[in-house]
Amino acid sequence: RFKAIYGSESFVKEAVSGDQFIFYGVYPNPVSDQSNLLFSIPEGSESQVDVKVRLYNPIGQDIANFTYQFNESGIQEQPLFLRDLSISAGLYIVEVQSEGIRRQSRILIK
Numbered sequence: 001r002f003k004a005i006y007g008s009e010s011f012v013k014e015a016v017s018g019d020q021f022i023f024y025g026v027y028p029n030p031v032s033d034q035s036n037l038l039f040s041i042p043e044g045s046e047s048q049v050d051v052k053v054r055l056y057n058p059i060g061q062d063i064a065n066f067t068y069q070f071n072e073s074g075i076q077e078q079p080l081f082l083r084d085l086s087i088s089a090g091l092y093i094v095e096v097q098s099e100g101i102r103r104q105s106r107i108l109i110k
Helices: 009-017
Strands: 022-027 034-041 049-056 062-070 074-081 090-098 101-109
Touching: 022 101, 034 049, 034 090, 049 074, 062 074
Parallel strands: none
Antiparallel strands: 022 034, 034 074, 049 062, 049 090, 090 101
């Protein structure tokens, strides 16, 4: 999903940060060694926000689970190191959850 936002710097910052957790997706995709998760932590969040990441296969078997902690609001980029996991090439689902919001994205590992 792509969303273009135009306007002054303050308008764009407000439109992007918002008041809820937003998961923008995983890139690059397809991936071999490392991918990046891109999401936004809302303004006024607790002093520490936990972002839980679950990687699972299409039949729902857990491959890996991670928890990342952030102290700042705004757009965050978190590396996802896949080379450390012994998984075969194929389609997987990345689920990201924070502040009661859960989003998924497919990822192709080559």
